[in-house]
Amino acid sequence: MFDRIWCMIVKEFLQLRRDKYARFRLIVPPILQMLIYGYAATFEVNRVQIAVMDFDHSQESRDLLSRFTFTGRFEVAKVLSNEHELKSLIGSSDIPMALKIEPGFAELLRKGQTAHLQVIVDGTNSNTALIAVGYVNQIANQFSQDYARDRLNQMMPALAATVPQISLEQRPWYNPDLNSQWFFVPGVIGSITLMMVVTLTAFAIVREREIGTLEQIMVTPIRPFELILGKTIPFFVVGLADVVLVAVVGTLWFQVPFRGNPLVLLLGVVLFLMSTLNVGLLISTLSSTQQQAFVLGFFFLNPAFTLSGFAFPITSMPKAMQMITYANPLRYFLVILRGTFLKGVGLGILWPQMLALALLTSVLLLASVARFHKSID
Amino acid sequence: MNDVPSIVVDQLVKRFGAFTAVNQVSFEIRSGEIFGLLGPNGSGKSTIIRMLCGLLTPSSGSATVVGFDVARQAEDVRRHIGYMSQKFSLYNDLTAIENLQFFAGLYGVKGRALDERIAWAIKMSGLAGSEQLLTGELSGGWKQRLALGCAVLHRPRVLFLDEPTAGVDPLSRRQFWELIHQMSREGVTILVTTHYMDEAEYCNRLALIDEGRIVEMGTPTEIKQTAVKGDLLLIECSPLGGGLAAIKQAPGVIDASVFGAALHVVVSAGRDPVTELPAFLAGHDVRVGRIEPISPSLEDAFVSLTGSRALSSEPPQ
Structure with missing residues (x-):
């Protein structure tokens, strides 16, 4: 069993090593996006x-x-x-x-x-x-x-001398200068990861379906869950590397503080990656061509950004929209990111988000495995 | 070759919605036999193979491969089969050796057997010295033999070949069939689909498939003899179209169709068509060139069985 999964993982990395464009895509756009968001995404009104x-x-x-x-x-x-x-x-x-x-x-x-x-x-x-x-x-x-x-x-x-006065003393916690980069940079880590992992996973599986290798693999003794693990573990690793890359660039370049426990963030990253891998997997089972996967990915990603709290506060949304955000993994991950980066809070506060991500992952996994079996026929 | 059936297909049916792709198909294949499914594109050949590999679930009926039920024991079936599809589904961005190693890993071939089988596959496919080339850079024939190598690394007892020689040059096709025959001699059961008539001749037995049904089954010789009821003549005439229209009215003619630049005409036995027909055609302003009795080909058999629908409009390259 592990042999077959390992075999899939090795194959995936061999392909990645050979694909110059894929390596470029994994490194340059995330950094560029981090820089662009870091500088351009701001609510401050100046000049x-x-x-x-x-x-x-x-x-x-x-x-x-x-x-x-x-x-x-x-x-x-x-x-x-x-x-x-x-x-x-x-x-x-x-x-x-x-x-x-x-x-x-x-x-x-x-x-x-x-x-x-x-x-x-x-x-x-x-x-x-x-x-x-x-x-x-x-x-x-x-x-x-x-x-x-x-x-x-x-x-x-x-x-x-006797006229009374009230003077306002501002004490913004966690971000004393109300620096909007501090708000956006952790959020960008989440949104870049979501986009990378969902599209990479969906495309990788659909590409195999298109060229026929998926069928060739399915007539071997490999079991569906081995195939799914073999296909998703490499992108888990890639996703993790990308999170680290983007997080390092974000904190070093924009001087955003990291006040929490890195292990708490790591747990959040792992759970978030698993849920996004499953979204990609689900999209791949719903598409027979890369074009279809692209369109489906687009349909998912756009609302996922808007309904995550990345830029627009969820509490200001109408109730119905707020309900939808509960199904959005990014929503929970952003709380974990901002919680660990800026507030320095731990599991005592962030456990509901962790639990929600774990639940979402399970539901998505069940759905995509069920769809995966069907998509063969 | 022995008489233990390696593949048993019983009343197999596959429906896609309202469309019945495979309709009540039954056959048995003995161990070591090369069995061909011959039919036009869309006749249901691939669907049968895909059901036997466990890629599709039968709508009704049953099938066993080396004793395992394809619907209920698909995993057991997969350990004993090799499958090669018309698309040569290999990774173009991996080298030949990496493709072999990958599929060997999936089939659980390891240790000494791994080195031995990979060395064998390299030699068999004629890739010695080119193992490190990217698969995408290989020619069609090499890719095809490499795909075959990948499919049989685990020494399967049954090999499914779905249109294995589509788009491969004639020399490579002949080499490929030599390999197939060798495997059959070693006891591997082979089920192959094709729409090339000359390829069908390589099979021990054939099933002719049309619109999801088996219309005839037997050795190539049996099929040719039984399918064409009467004597077969080749007639070169001008004009060809006028000749075809006229000859269908001639006494004793059962069937006629165009084959290349000539007509193939089936006449009831016991007549003397070589003298009768030129006279008849001359009366219809058709000039006759060559006329001679020929032995029927599989194409003749297919045409007469399915009502003159040509199998492949073009001969293979």
Whole structure:
């Protein structure tokens, strides 16, 4: 039994050794993807190009507008003297945001009344718009507080000392600088592994079906489970090597901390790899050509990324979508990745995810073995 | 050759949905016999072999190979059989020797037997000195012999060959059949499918398959004699098509069909067609060249058994 499994494994690695393109595919794209995601995947909003229209030309209006350039969040790209140009600037996506101060701004402030700062924002990307408006709000609030205190200081210094204030103290746990790379890099390890392992496994089996060697193997005394193990163990090894590679690049290059127990992560990786191997196996039993396997893989992978918590929080999804995520191995693996990398938590916290992956693996294995028997006929 | 049946097929049926690919097929093959399944593409030959190898489950009926039931004891069956399909299913990205080692491993051939069998397979396939070549770089004939080598590393008692010589040059085909005959002499039972008539002649016995049924069974000689009821004539005439149409109306003619550039005409026995027919054709504006009695070929037999549907439209290369 072990002889036959070993024989399959040796054969798989011989083929891999001979396939230059396959070796390239195992090493270069995962690293590239890690770098691309690490640099490009971010929710932070920085250097927003803004246009300003100051129709008040007062000390106060200039003071307020200058605060926008100091933070680094905004860059004044255009100073407009009228509103006509604005439509084409925002329409062409050159500038996503504009600030407008009406005449009389300073006068209203000096009279102690409410003055307006108008924000025009391109709402196409609602997420970015929301975040940018949030920053504007912070800056405007800070300005009005400072302005009020200054006025009070000038007019009634005694009273100014007694005005109460609430100041916000931010204490983000696990990621004190709220660095979005720290959030994404562990996630990228999971999504790259998922994509690599599912497609490699599915393609490897379907290719043998296409060239007829699968049939040739099936007339030998090999048993179906030996065949399945012989075909999946090599990709387990390859998957493990890829996880290590991507994880090392991610942590060394992007300086993402690893605070947990490596063995806990290893257990999670093993369980996750087994579940993804089974997804690949299942896809291979449902396809008779590599093209079909490609299409099926695509149908699986896209929703698997979206419904995993990789970028979009699962808790914000509608209930029905949340239910689907429970069948997604990536969902659990991402919790394990972020838990071990950033939070440093152990099995005491992560056991439900481990258990879920083990259950998913068993269910998928049963399904793919059943399908595998059928697909012969 | 002895009389112990190595393969027993009884009322075997395989349906794919509403389509019946194999219909009530029964035959027995003795140990050491070369048994051929001859029929056009899609006649159900491969389906029969695939059921006997345990790759397909029979819809009804039963079959045993070296005493094991193909449906219930497929694993036992597989230990005793070799199978070679028309696609020469080897790994093109492995070397010849790596392919042999791989299949030897799957069949559990090890130790001294392993070296011995691999050396034998290399010699048999004529690959000595080219063991390290990638299989994909080998020519068709080499690949075919290597595939045969892979299929018999474990000294199977039964060898299934599904269209083994498709796309192989004539010299390689002859060498291949010599190997098959040698294995048969050593007691290996061989079941081979083909749609090449000349190849069918190499078999000890044949079953002619058409639309999933056996239409005739026997030695090639028996089949040729019994299938063609009457005397067979070869007639060269011009025009060929006009000659065919006319001769079907001639007295005593049972059947006629075009074979290459001439007609094969079956006439009821006891007539004198060599004088009668040219006269008849001349009356229909058909000029007759050569006319002579010939002994029937398997193709004649097949045509007369299945109602003049030609087996292979082209002769093998």
